[in-house]
Amino acid sequence: MADVNVTVLKAPPAQASNPGEPIWDIIELLFFAYRDFVGDPDEVLGKLGFGRAHHRVLHFVNRNPGMKVADLLDILKITKQSLGRVLKQLVDEGYVVQKEGAVDRRQRLLYVTSKGEALALKLATLQTERIARAFGSLGPNAHEAAYRFLAAMIDDENRDGVLRQISRASRPPKARS
Amino acid sequence: MADVNVTVLKAPPAQASNPGEPIWDIIELLFFAYRDFVGDPDEVLGKLGFGRAHHRVLHFVNRNPGMKVADLLDILKITKQSLGRVLKQLVDEGYVVQKEGAVDRRQRLLYVTSKGEALALKLATLQTERIARAFGSLGPNAHEAAYRFLAAMIDDENRDGVLRQISRASRPPKARS
DNA sequence: ACATTTACGTCAGCCATGTTGACATATTTT
DNA sequence: AAAATATGTCAACATGGCTGACGTAAATGT
Numbered sequence: 042m043a044d045v046n047v048t049v050l051k052a053p054p055a056q057a058s059n060p061g062e063p064i065w066d067i068i069e070l071l072f073f074a075y076r077d078f079v080g081d082p083d084e085v086l087g088k089l090g091f092g093r094a095h096h097r098v099l100h101f102v103n104r105n106p107g108m109k110v111a112d113l114l115d116i117l118k119i120t121k122q123s124l125g126r127v128l129k130q131l132v133d134e135g136y137v138v139q140k141e142g143a144v145d146r147r148q149r150l151l152y153v154t155s156k157g158e159a160l161a162l163k164l165a166t167l168q169t170e171r172i173a174r175a176f177g178s179l180g181p182n183a184h185e186a187a188y189r190f191l192a193a194m195i196d197d198e199n200r201d202g203v204l205r206q207i208s209r210a211s212r213p214p215k216a217r218s
Numbered sequence: 219m220a221d222v223n224v225t226v227l228k229a230p231p232a233q234a235s236n237p238g239e240p241i242w243d244i245i246e247l248l249f250f251a252y253r254d255f256v257g258d259p260d261e262v263l264g265k266l267g268f269g270r271a272h273h274r275v276l277h278f279v280n281r282n283p284g285m286k287v288a289d290l291l292d293i294l295k296i297t298k299q300s301l302g303r304v305l306k307q308l309v310d311e312g313y314v315v316q317k318e319g320a321v322d323r324r325q326r327l328l329y330v331t332s333k334g335e336a337l338a339l340k341l342a343t344l345q346t347e348r349i350a351r352a353f354g355s356l357g358p359n360a361h362e363a364a365y366r367f368l369a370a371m372i373d374d375e376n377r378d379g380v381l382r383q384i385s386r387a388s389r390p391p392k393a394r395s
Numbered sequence: 396a397c398a399t400t401t402a403c404g405t406c407a408g409c410c411a412t413g414t415t416g417a418c419a420t421a422t423t424t425t
Numbered sequence: 426a427a428a429a430t431a432t433g434t435c436a437a438c439a440t441g442g443c444t445g446a447c448g449t450a451a452a453t454g455t
Contacts, residue, residue, distance in 0.1 A: 063342035063345075063346045064345075064349045064350065064361075065387065067364055067368065068346070068349070069281070070365065070368035070372075071252065072274075073376065073380050074368040074371035074372055075252045076295075077373045092410095092411060094412060097249070104246070110432065110433095111430095118253075119414090120413075120414065121432075121433075122413090122415085122433090123413055123414075125432090125433065125434075126411090127411095145422075145423070145431080146422060146423085147421060147422045147423070147430070147431045147432065148422095162240065165240035166240060168245050169240045169241045171371060172241045172244050172371070173235075173241065175367060175370035175371045178370045179366055186363040186364075187244055187247075187363075188243060188244065189356055189360075190352060190356065190360065190364045191247035191248060192247060193351070193352035193353075193356055194251035194255055194348060194352045195250050195251055196254045199250065203247075203250050207243050208243075210242065269441075270440090287404095296441085297442080297443065297444080298402095299443080300441060302403090303441075304440095319402095322401095322452070323452085324403070324451045324452070325403085398453100398454085398455085399452100399453080399454075399455095402451085402452095403448100404447105404449085404450105405447085405448080405449105407444105407446090408443100408445095410441105410442080411441090411442075411443100412440085412442100413438105413439080413440075414437100414438075414439070414440095416437090417434100417436090418433105418435085419432100419433080420431100420433080421430100421431085421432085422430080423429080423430070423431095424428080424429070424430085425426100425427080425428070425429085
């Protein structure tokens with residue numbers, strides 16, 4: 042029996058949002074919540090000589106095996122030079138491999154190794170524990186509420202693409218010869 | 219009549235959370251939502267030669283007029299050297315002023331100028347528009363749901379302090395001679 | 396009264412990770 | 426054959442974290 046917190050907090054918003062006035066509470070909560078959220082993996086990453094940039098690359102490669110470098114650049118919205126630096130380290134240390142594309146041999150399709158998958162899972166588990174703890178302290182529809190709120194916060198132009206990518210990721214192992 | 223989006227999206231979570239498995243959708247949505255959220259102010263800041271570090275300092279000084287430097291360091295969790303760099307620029311360019319503490323004259327209490335307040339408000343308004351748009355596309359209790367989710371995501375040790383700080387911020391103008 | 400602690404500032408240098416710009420190489424497309 | 430595409434690389438620079446050392450003024454403790 043895990044130590045699950047099932048207390049349903051009755052926390053009211055700090056303010057009634059007057060029209061036109063900044064929504065200070067959500068602005069600040071996003072800052073604090075995100076900082077704690079991304080802070081969890083830092084200790085593990087630090088021991089390996091990696092940073093958050095490595096985490097992001099490893100995460101998305103793990104979730105989208107066989108993705109192109111260009112796709113990764115699109116998701117991360119950084120330059121290929123910035124990506125190249127951290128990607129090279131991940132490849133050199135055996136967390137990621139690049140395979141020549143079968144159909145288009147210019148492509149270097151990205152895959153995690155088992156070592157990389159293990160690390161990605163370890164980091165995701167840390168973050169999942171925080172999320173699960175939060176959901177446990179809220180009502181039964183907490184997951185759906187969080188999903189809808191976060192999805193609605195994404196740029197209109199990106200939202201559909203992101204949601205599609207999230208739902209299809211890690212479904213078919215994208216069988217490759 | 220503003221162009222308010224009142225469509226209530228019926229977006230289901232991408233996955234039923236199997237126990238012990240990473241909650242991939244929320245992990246990724248946090249990444250994308252936060253990136254778009256903090257991206258809004260960047261253009262404005264860039265024109266002024268400022269970055270996100272300046273934004274954070276300006277934001278919290280605006281919200282907590284008269285705060286001590288030590289308090290700001292606690293909130294931001296950075297070193298005084300890192301803070302000093304951006305704070306000095308904000309002071310030099312007339313966005314923030316430091317006043318000697320009346321009771322403890324070692325303290326340099328921080329206040330935004332009217333120029334600083336105007337910028338803080340401009341940036342907060344950009345982010346508020348995104349949040350309001352999101353809430354508009356969700357149900358009537360979206361604000362409370364988001365508040366509770368984000369609060370639950372904060373470290374247990376910090377949560378009460380953060381919530382207290384959020385609720386009392388900008389209430390009393392902290393009258394000062 | 397004097398010693399210590401506290402609040403803050405500063406100098407110097409390092410690191411991680413973002414940027415632009417230019418150029419190279421292999422491969423596919425036209 | 427020429428042009429476009431996918432990727433890599435070199436060089437230089439900016440931002441914003443960090444550590445360590447040191448300084449100064451004011452408050453606090455004995």
